[in-house]
Amino acid sequence: MTATRAVVVGGGITGLTFASTLIDELASRGVEADVRLIESAPEAGGHARTLADGGWLVESGPNGFLDSEPEALSLVDQLGLTSRLIESSAAARRRFIVRKRQLLQVPSSPGSFLTSKSLSWRGKLRLLGEPWAPGPPKDVDETVFAFAERRIGREAADTFVDTVVSGISGGDSRALSLRSQFPVLHEWEEAHGSLVKAAFARRKKSGGRTRLLTFDRGLGVLTSALAERLGPRVIAGVAVGGIEREGREWRVSLSNGTSLSAERVVFATPSHITGRVLGSTDGALAAALASIPYAGLAVIAMGFRAEDVPRSLDGYGYLVPRSEQFATLGVLWESSIFPGRAPSGRALLRVVLGGVSRPDVPALDEEAIAALARSELKAVMGLSAEPERQWIFRWPKAIAQYTVGHSERVEAISTALAAHPGLGVCGTAYDGVSFTSAVASARRSARQLADRLSGRS
Ligand SMILES: Cc1cc2nc3c(=O)[nH]c(=O)nc-3n(C[C@H](O)[C@H](O)[C@H](O)COP(=O)(O)OP(=O)(O)OC[C@H]3O[C@@H](n4cnc5c(N)ncnc54)[C@H](O)[C@@H]3O)c2cc1C
Known part of the structure; x- marks a missing residue:
């Protein structure tokens, strides 16, 4: 018997989780499947990658996930990574907002709320x-x-x-x-x-608070473990350019000039990319996918000598209300949130800039992003020292925006997809933008496909 061929497009947390779960679910049903994951970047991981650089541990996108989604914890457990989970520090429960360029602690209890100046x-x-x-x-x-x-x-x-x-x-x-x-x-x-x-x-009912978790060596531990588990099934450094129906199969064209045939193709890419790839397959489906707007972000991580930071980093960091008219959306005091993010005597900060109010920021050159971040850090924290190290990540279309009418847009996508047997989508464009929603969406979709392939429903 020939195994069903499934191609997963996109190797962020969604695609990696989908491919890994599909393999497990099919194996548990005794169904053979040949799964391939195509990732355009040289390495899998998408937004969720961790850079280890001379004693610094720098996240390019998310820095952690909440334990409120059981699917994420169950995936971690299946991969044998539970012992490597770490929880954010107690200090990180303290959060700040900017008001008239001053940091005010966000009230965390009814008592502190009454005395707060916020x-x-x-x-x-x-x-x-x-x-x-x-x-x-x-x-x-x-x-x-x-x-x-x-x-x-x-x-x-x-x-x-x-x-x-x-x-x-x-x-x-x-x-x-x-x-x-x-x-x-x-x-x-x-x-x-x-x-x-x-x-x-x-x-x-739950009897406790929600925990913010990551791994001892950052969130990349999870995406790397998934990629490792999939092994040669991951084809990285090659983009999917288009797909075409050929009898009962889909012909998937790759940027290296080759192609793959598959009965099932699942897109775990951002919806605007999925729309672009499907442009010549179905114009209406492509338009529905492209109708979900995205916000762009730029992230700059900066490593300072601790003595150069003029205030105690005694919390998670701060958010900036739009009334302050900054390009900065928030600053994460990374080395106070999780241990092991900076060498001894050093502090790691990550400034997140852009969003829908400043769509120009992710397109700025690196010097301009650094200059913006530094002048706004100086205005709020009085931090004017040169960072010892800095890393910049630009995400031009980073986070799907579920604007009014989103459920109708998702419905239109589902309806259009129904005309294309064997084609599917999952990920954060549709039903939850967080890291854990990506995991949940991927696992749900993989189980549904496994059910279909094994003829259960
Ligand atoms: C700066 C930033 C900070 C964030 N912080 C948090 C946080 O703290 N907590 C939280 O819960 N969430 C956070 N998020 C959201 C979280 O990162 C996402 O929900 C999640 O990582 C999305 O994963 P994904 O796999 O769906 O998409 P992606 O990570 O975007 O992966 C999509 C993959 O598809 C690949 N690809 C694109 N086009 C093609 C193609 N044509 N062919 C093949 N492959 C292709 C891309 O290279 C990429 O690897 C943050 C996001 C950003 C950008």
């Missing part, structure tokens, strides 16, 4: 009224900002929610859909009528 008394009183806030409008894809303003008032929505949204996704809370971007908050409101009540109920 909100006026009026803003605090409005926030305290959250349990009595009006319910959601009917049949409206509400924006994240409208939801937050309705529940906790305009001041807290602007100060915290808009800032967090732009810090973690590079996006605009006034454009993003609550149901698509933060479905949990929507569900909490539906179930409990109040976020405060829902948070109490959740804490009682």
Whole structure:
């Protein structure tokens, strides 16, 4: 019997997890499959790669993941990596925001909230009224900002929610859909009528806080382990340029002039790339894929001598509200978050810049990015010393933006895909932008495909 050939396009965490899970799931069903993963970069990993450089450990994209998604922990366990997990430091629970160029600690308890300078008394009183806030409008894809303003008032929505949204996704809370971007908050409101009540109920049920995790040698441990496990099934340094139907199979054209035939092709690439590759296969599908907007980011990691940093790095770092009009979205005090990120006597900071408010930043040259980051670090932290080392990563279309209407766009993609048997997509363009959502999406899709290939459903 010839094994079913499946080609996975894209070797970020999504594609790697998909390919690895598919192999396991098929093996457990006694089905033979020949899986290949095509990755355009010289090495797999996508955003999630860790650079080890002379005692520094530098992340190019995500620096950790939350343990709230069981799929991620189960993948780590299957790969035998659980003992290499490390948790963020207790200090990293302290987070700051910038207000008028000063760092203010984000209140983490009701007591500290009342004494915090981050909100006026009026803003605090409005926030305290959250349990009595009006319910959601009917049949409206509400924006994240409208939801937050309705529940906790305009001041807290602007100060915290808009800032967090732009810090973690590079996006605009006034454009993003609550149901698509933060479905949990929507569900909490539906179930409990109040976020405060829902948070109490959740804490009682789960009995603890969510942990931020990575590995002793960075997040790249996971992507490297997956790539190693897949071994020669990973074909790196070659891009998929297009696909064409040939009878029951797909002919996948590669940038090195060769091609592969496969019964199944699964795209684990960002949707704008998937759309481009599928341009000549199905124009409507390609347009639907391209309709999901992305925000670009630039990341600059800087290594300083500890004595050159004029304040204690006693926290996770800080986020910058858009009202400050900086190109910086946030600064992570990496060496305070996880151990082993910097040599002794040194401090590692990562500045994340760009997002939808500054789409020009990822296209700037490296000197201009460094100059922006340094002048804004000086303005907020008074840090004017030259870094000893610096690393720059540019991600022109980094994070999918689930703007209002996102669920209809995803629906249109599913409908168009249904006309192409054997073709599939998964990843962070569709149902969750985080690292753990990527893992969950890949594992779900791989199980569904394994079921189909083994004729179960
Ligand atoms: C700067 C930054 C910081 C982040 N921080 C966090 C964080 O702290 N926590 C968190 O949960 N999430 C974070 N994220 C989001 C997280 O990185 C992503 O959710 C996740 O890594 C996406 O993985 P992916 O595999 O879906 O996509 P990608 O990592 O983009 O992988 C796609 C892969 O496809 C390849 N490819 C592209 N075109 C082709 C082609 N034509 N043929 C073959 N291969 C191709 C690319 O080279 C790439 O390797 C961050 C993202 C960025 C950019």
